[in-house]
Amino acid sequence: MEITVNLGPRSYPIVLDRGIAAALPIRLKNNFPKSKFGLVTNTTLAKLYGDLIGQWERDLGCTIHCMPDGERYKKLETWGAIFDTFLPAKFERSSVIIALGGGVVGDVAGFAAATLMRGIACVQVPTTLLAMVDSSVGGKTAVDHAAGKNLIGAFHQPRLVWIDTAFLDTLPPREYGAGCAELLKYGFIGGPDHFDFIAANGQSILDGKPAVLLEGLRRGIAVKAGVVERDEHETRGERALLNFGHTFAHALEKYFGFEALLHGEAVWWGMRCACELGRRLGTIPGHSVARYEALMEFFPRPPLPSVPPAGELIRAMQFDKKVASGTPAFVIPAAPGSAIVKNDVPLNLVEEAMNAVLSST
Ligand SMILES: NC(=O)c1ccc[n+]([C@@H]2O[C@H](COP(=O)([O-])OP(=O)(O)OC[C@H]3O[C@@H](n4cnc5c(N)ncnc54)[C@H](O)[C@@H]3O)[C@@H](O)[C@H]2O)c1
Incomplete structure (x- = not known):
């Protein structure tokens, strides 16, 4: 099933079903035929979903950035490290960041997409129930600061949200x-x-x-x-x-x-x-x-x-x-x-x- 967020030129589809993860590269190659892809995920998901990530890597030729797992890493240093991976890989305005993870990965990777080259496309692939129903939709991206949560961030709508509820099978x-x-x-x-x-x-x-x-x-x-x-x-x-x-x-x-x-x-x-x-x-x-x-x-x-x-x-x-x-x-x-x-x-x-x-x- 598909829901559209209608925001004029920033409108985007949310595709929702069980068992659709493997089909993401086909959709992305159709939507962004000439783009470079970068995947941001975390260490936990990289272990659990190594085969899937390997398949996406082959199908899309994407560069992988793996961040540490946990809210305590939702901070500027983690955000900055994403550029250290993607800039040497020659990312440009037409490149696309795929965020595979819960709300933490989604918020940090979304904020990186909002700021890299003043804003590139972001695709959210939420893997927690909270991220599926809430954080992957709506364009709020951020990192935390010692002064409080989500204090540094930007509104940056994703171009696509791809929700496969089968990810929930491994969620604690x-x-x-x-x-x-x-x-x-x-x-x-x-x-x-x-x-x-x-x-x-x-x-x-x-x-x-x-x-x-x-x-x-x-x-x-x-x-x-x-x-x-x-x-x-x-x-x-x-x-x-x-x-x-x-x-x-x-x-x-x-x-x-x-x-x-x-x-x-x-x-x-x-x-x-x-x-x-x-x-x-x-x-x-x-x-x-x-x-x-x-x-x-x-x-x-x-x-x-x-x-x-x-x-x-x-x-x-x-x-x-x-x-x-x-x-x-x-x-x-x-x-x-x-x-x-x-x-x-x-x-x-x-x-x-x-x-x-x-x-x-
Ligand atoms: N942007 C927004 O609009 C918005 C809205 C609500 C919450 N948030 C933010 O979302 C964050 C919380 O997100 P969360 O609850 O998804 O936490 P999270 O991203 O920390 O994920 C929770 C844990 O589950 C693990 N995990 C994720 N998917 C898994 C899977 N399929 N199988 C096994 N383990 C998995 C993660 O590695 C992590 O250890 C907070 O930082 C909050 O501020 C943002």
């Missing part, structure tokens, strides 16, 4: 669970029908049943594509809806360190806090909050290393790059499947909501 269960949180998020912002779909198919999604998973991904990606089409550069407010639970999640990631708590795990807790905040602010009736909670609890509850002090999390929120004039914005449920952004939430209510949720770990 913890990473799969973290991706489920982002899949759930799209159920929470994507309208009542999508909410009901996730509610009705939770077990099949957890079990990775191919057809249901493809349909869940298709729905989630379609929601993201629509939001990106309406607010590509996050200037109109709507793209902020994608941050459901993320104000809390970023503070949790900062408090625990980015590898003790995975991004998707932090999002799971962030969404629980957002629901509790919604209950306390009255943006959503209590019986509806209960539906969200039941759905989230159906998925594995990610363990927190300890109970984080709410006051420290609030301090961490002030440093989030999305904080306008010191007031964090919160995306809060409004009804099953829809959410609103609020910029004027009293911080004592935020603290109470976090205490209620996080002390129950």
Whole structure:
């Protein structure tokens, strides 16, 4: 199946199916007949998918750059090393970078594509559930800085996203669970029908049943594509809806360190806090909050290393790059499947909501 992100001259297809990885070179040779190709992946994927990478290397004649694995390597040095491989290989404006990996590889390789020769084509081939449903689509690319996550980056839309759900067969269960949180998020912002779909198919999604998973991904990606089409550069407010639970999640990631708590795990807790905040602010009736909670609890509850002090999390929120004039914005449920952004939430209510949720770990 194919979904188009409609952005005028920057429009691109997202091709989604099980078992399509080997067919990527044919598509690329059709789309970019005269281009040089470079593949960026990481050490874990290079071991797991050596045969596939070898096939792409032969079919496309591509130069391979393998980066170390982990969020801690999502930094400027790792980004710079990509140029050390591709520039001596005589990359030019027409060259194409293929990003094979999860959100970390996608963000770093995407940022390299955004900046090499002032911007070359990028093809995203996501291999984690989180990257399939979220990070490979939408054009946000970045590396982290000691001052915070994703602080150095660019908007650079891919030219093609190629999603083969068979990659998920080798994904560790913890990473799969973290991706489920982002899949759930799209159920929470994507309208009542999508909410009901996730509610009705939770077990099949957890079990990775191919057809249901493809349909869940298709729905989630379609929601993201629509939001990106309406607010590509996050200037109109709507793209902020994608941050459901993320104000809390970023503070949790900062408090625990980015590898003790995975991004998707932090999002799971962030969404629980957002629901509790919604209950306390009255943006959503209590019986509806209960539906969200039941759905989230159906998925594995990610363990927190300890109970984080709410006051420290609030301090961490002030440093989030999305904080306008010191007031964090919160995306809060409004009804099953829809959410609103609020910029004027009293911080004592935020603290109470976090205490209620996080002390129950
Ligand atoms: N650009 C965006 O819009 C956006 C959106 C959400 C998240 N992100 C970013 O995404 C990153 C998180 O991405 P992630 O959750 O994919 O983490 P990740 O890229 O670190 O991947 C998680 C782990 O799974 C391994 N892995 C990947 N695919 C595998 C496979 N098929 N089989 C076995 N192992 C595999 C990786 O090597 C890694 O160890 C964060 O840096 C976050 O900031 C970006």
